[in-house]
Amino acid sequence: MTLEDLNEVAEKELARQQALKNRVLYCSAAGCVSCGSEATRDAFKASLKEKGLEKEIEVIGSGCMGLCGEGPLVKIASDDTLYQNVDEDAAQKIVRQHLLDGKKVENNALDPANPFFSSQLKIVLENFGRINAERIEEYIAVDGYEALAKALTEMKPDEVIDEIRKSGLRGRGGAGYPTGLKWGIVRKAASDQKYVICNADEGDPGAFMDRSVLEGDPHRILEGMAIAAYAVGANQGYIYIRAEYPLAIERLRLAIKQAERLGLLGNRIFESQFNFRIDLRIGAGAFVCGEETALIRSIEGRRGSPKPRPPYPSEKGLFGAPTLLNNVETYANVAPIINRGSAWFAAIGTPKSTGTKVFALAGKIKNTGLIEVPMGIPLRTVIFDIGGGTPEGTEFKAAQTGGPSGGCIPNDHLDLPVDYESLATVGSIMGSGGMIVMDSESKMVDVAKYFMEFCADESCGKCVPCRVGTKHIYLLLDKISKGNATADDVALLEELCEMVKDTSLCGLGQSAPNPVLSTLRFFRHEYEELLKPVETYIPSDVHE
Amino acid sequence: MAILTLTINGEQVSGKDDESLLQIARQHDIHIPTLCHLDGLSDVGACRLCLVEIEGQSKLFPACTTKPQEGMVVHTDTERLKRHRRTIVELLASEGNHQCAVCVVNNHCELQDLAYEVGLQYVRFPYLYPKKELDATHKSFVLDRNRCVLCTRCVRVCHEVEGAHTWDIAGRGIDCTIIADMNQPWGTSPSCTSCGKCVRVCPTGALFEKGQTVAEMEKQRDFLKYIVTARTKREWVAEATEE
Numbered sequence: 100m101t102l103e104d105l106n107e108v109a110e111k112e113l114a115r116q117q118a119l120k121n122r123v124l125y126c127s128a129a130g131c132v133s134c135g136s137e138a139t140r141d142a143f144k145a146s147l148k149e150k151g152l153e154k155e156i157e158v159i160g161s162g163c164m165g166l167c168g169e170g171p172l173v174k175i176a177s178d179d180t181l182y183q184n185v186d187e188d189a190a191q192k193i194v195r196q197h198l199l200d201g202k203k204v205e206n207n208a209l210d211p212a213n214p215f216f217s218s219q220l221k222i223v224l225e226n227f228g229r230i231n232a233e234r235i236e237e238y239i240a241v242d243g244y245e246a247l248a249k250a251l252t253e254m255k256p257d258e259v260i261d262e263i264r265k266s267g268l269r270g271r272g273g274a275g276y277p278t279g280l281k282w283g284i285v286r287k288a289a290s291d292q293k294y295v296i297c298n299a300d301e302g303d304p305g306a307f308m309d310r311s312v313l314e315g316d317p318h319r320i321l322e323g324m325a326i327a328a329y330a331v332g333a334n335q336g337y338i339y340i341r342a343e344y345p346l347a348i349e350r351l352r353l354a355i356k357q358a359e360r361l362g363l364l365g366n367r368i369f370e371s372q373f374n375f376r377i378d379l380r381i382g383a384g385a386f387v388c389g390e391e392t393a394l395i396r397s398i399e400g401r402r403g404s405p406k407p408r409p410p411y412p413s414e415k416g417l418f419g420a421p422t423l424l425n426n427v428e429t430y431a432n433v434a435p436i437i438n439r440g441s442a443w444f445a446a447i448g449t450p451k452s453t454g455t456k457v458f459a460l461a462g463k464i465k466n467t468g469l470i471e472v473p474m475g476i477p478l479r480t481v482i483f484d485i486g487g488g489t490p491e492g493t494e495f496k497a498a499q500t501g502g503p504s505g506g507c508i509p510n511d512h513l514d515l516p517v518d519y520e521s522l523a524t525v526g527s528i529m530g531s532g533g534m535i536v537m538d539s540e541s542k543m544v545d546v547a548k549y550f551m552e553f554c555a556d557e558s559c560g561k562c563v564p565c566r567v568g569t570k571h572i573y574l575l576l577d578k579i580s581k582g583n584a585t586a587d588d589v590a591l592l593e594e595l596c597e598m599v600k601d602t603s604l605c606g607l608g609q610s611a612p613n614p615v616l617s618t619l620r621f622f623r624h625e626y627e628e629l630l631k632p633v634e635t636y637i638p639s640d641v642h643e
Numbered sequence: 644m645a646i647l648t649l650t651i652n653g654e655q656v657s658g659k660d661d662e663s664l665l666q667i668a669r670q671h672d673i674h675i676p677t678l679c680h681l682d683g684l685s686d687v688g689a690c691r692l693c694l695v696e697i698e699g700q701s702k703l704f705p706a707c708t709t710k711p712q713e714g715m716v717v718h719t720d721t722e723r724l725k726r727h728r729r730t731i732v733e734l735l736a737s738e739g740n741h742q743c744a745v746c747v748v749n750n751h752c753e754l755q756d757l758a759y760e761v762g763l764q765y766v767r768f769p770y771l772y773p774k775k776e777l778d779a780t781h782k783s784f785v786l787d788r789n790r791c792v793l794c795t796r797c798v799r800v801c802h803e804v805e806g807a808h809t810w811d812i813a814g815r816g817i818d819c820t821i822i823a824d825m826n827q828p829w830g831t832s833p834s835c836t837s838c839g840k841c842v843r844v845c846p847t848g849a850l851f852e853k854g855q856t857v858a859e860m861e862k863q864r865d866f867l868k869y870i871v872t873a874r875t876k877r878e879w880v881a882e883a884t885e886e
């Protein structure tokens with residue numbers, strides 16, 4: 100494969116698409132599939148066949164189109180009309196009215212001027228609703244693998260790292276470590292063998308960004324990993340993905356096979372000296388395996404329990420070799436940065452948090468779904484303009500970011516810009532991108548209890564504070580929520596939270612108390628309202 | 644290898660760069676409490692008792708797995724650390740079924756010693772009273788999981804020194820438990836060599852010899868040092884003689 104061959108594939112694919120009369124893109128991500136998008140696809144196909152149009156109009160599956168709460172979603176490529184709630188009847192109607200007569204079906208059509216669409220900025224999700232996730236040719240037709248070709252043929256590894264460093268890209272897994280810096284450390288580590296790992300063990304309750312990216316644009320991740328491997332000097336990559344994402348696994352397997360067939364993975368890629376292979380490793384259901392040292396041990400075939408750092412994986416990681424470990428969304432940003440340049444990327448967002456962030460909006464919000472916004476956007480815009488606010492008759496109370504490691508952001512802080520530093524100032528974290536909205540009916544003690552139960556259940560049990568501490572925090576919260584606790588219990592709860600945060604071995608334990616501490620900070624009155632008055636012993640003769 | 648100078652609790656000390664902070668502290672008679680650490684075994688940093696403060700770092704570091712750096716300033720007994728250590732022992736006490744009065748290692752128990760050391764007078768958390776299985780199927784030894792603190796010394800000594808890897812951990816979180824081979828009765832384990840190393844390294848009465856009664860079981864843990872030293876120096880290996 101050379102750059103000319105790549106362009107030829109792209110041209111051929113574009114010519115094929117232009118020969119078609121139209122394209123119907125239905126959402127084939129897990130959300131829409133579960134509300135019947137495959138039946139919608141069949142209805143489209145049957146209806147088109149009936150009209151004899153099956154050769155001129157193709158019906159293809161595409162990535163998540165955002166408004167997951169209103170699925171199945173369907174896009175008509177010729178004029179970019181997006182339809183919601185497309186059941187089988189609506190599909191037939193769209194074929195009759197829109198595809199044959201060119202008139203929009205107003206009942207189902209979504210308004211592109213809606214702030215849900217107009218306030219977003221798509222980089223990671225740019226190919227969603229544009230390409231078929233299961234065909235490499237379509238990815239190549241939208242400039243796919245061009246960044247890899249550019250890196251391999253025009254850039255030295257150090258130049259690639261420099262470009263990433265200048266872009267200001269930071270780790271999208273939650274902690275926000277500068278990506279370029281991490282790459283530089285792995286590049287400098289002296290070793291014959293290095294590895295590149297993609298962390299796709301997305302486990303936060305309510306988060307589905309990584310799953311959607313892998314389902315909708317798997318080649319983007321493969322390309323990002325290949326560029327990273329070239330930059331740091333690795334020849335083997337692993338994608339560690341949780342078994343609960345069967346569709347993403349299937350698409351990745353297919354994508355790897357297609358890339359290997361075209362020589363975009365394998366030996367002498369783009370006729371350079373660079374060899375790179377990617378294998379999948381499927382998680383067995385432990386949340387802690389999203390922690391990098393536990394993830395590495397799991398890939399090695401051992402029990403997924405974390406190790407003290409240092410040494411960091413960048414010095415001593417998989418099988419003892421220097422290892423680069425990044426999140427799915429981080430890799431998804433690599434190809435656009437190489438293609439369009441670091442200056443373009445650095446201009447998006449805020450000076451310290453550049454680029455965009457994908458969020459999964461869930462909970463008590465009108466527009467449930469997948470969104471991508473520039474960093475620094477006010478939280479208010481995300482929740483009220485894009486999300487549409489809370490359902491009728493309820494009031495917004497708090498937004499939870501960062502899942503079980505994060506915190507709640509109350510009403511007073513709604514004008515907070517969404518970036519790494521600002522979220523930290525209110526005791527939350529960016530996290531991997533889950534955003535759960537709570538309304539006036541949500542009880543904050545129960546929210547804290549829910550997350551603590553999750554952490555206690557997912558603790559690996561290696562270190563004492565996390566194994567036993569999270570259990571006792573949960574028991575204390577349970578006692579409070581049932582109205583059996585006193586002020587002493589809240590004091591003990593706070594002390595134990597600080598201790599677990601201070602002393603736990605890995606990020607899971609260190610961040611597990613965050614939901615409790617943050618609800619105590621902003622909703623302390625809800626805890627206090629549940630307390631029992633302290634019983635004081637009054638001798639009976641006092642009354643007389 | 645380089646010799647580094649650092650400060651521990653205001654005292655200037657020196658140590659090699661491949662040693663741990665714990666080793667260096669002990670060489671200078673600075674006591675740091677430990678539970679999962681045992682000389683001769685690899686360190687896992689799991690019990691969190693040896694956490695120390697390092698100036699300029701907000702996080703706490705386990706002394707057993709942290710390497711020294713030139714000019715490092717370390718504190719091992721601040722109020723914050725003492726408070727945390729007390730809570731750790733308190734959590735351990737609430738987690739299992741630790742009844743000293745009827746335990747074979749009463750007065751020879753590392754958990755008991757730690758409780759004295761950190762000044763644990765009472766436990767503020769509810770006792771969890773877990774239902775744990777006792778395994779007395781082995782001909783010479785007993786595993787009483789009620790007294791286990793999950794330090795994994797037995798797992799490590801069996802894997803690293805004996806080379807049998809009979810022991811491992813099953814489950815997660817509060818349900819973690821020590822298992823033999825494929826989670827089967829110890830007496831039926833095909834890999835166990837009955838060497839008894841696990842019994843001797845166990846800090847509590849979770850592993851003990853049959854025939855011992857309350858407060859009778861004393862464990863000699865020095866043996867490990869001798870085996871490991873002899874192995875690394877190849878002391879017991881007969882040199883090939885030229886003929």
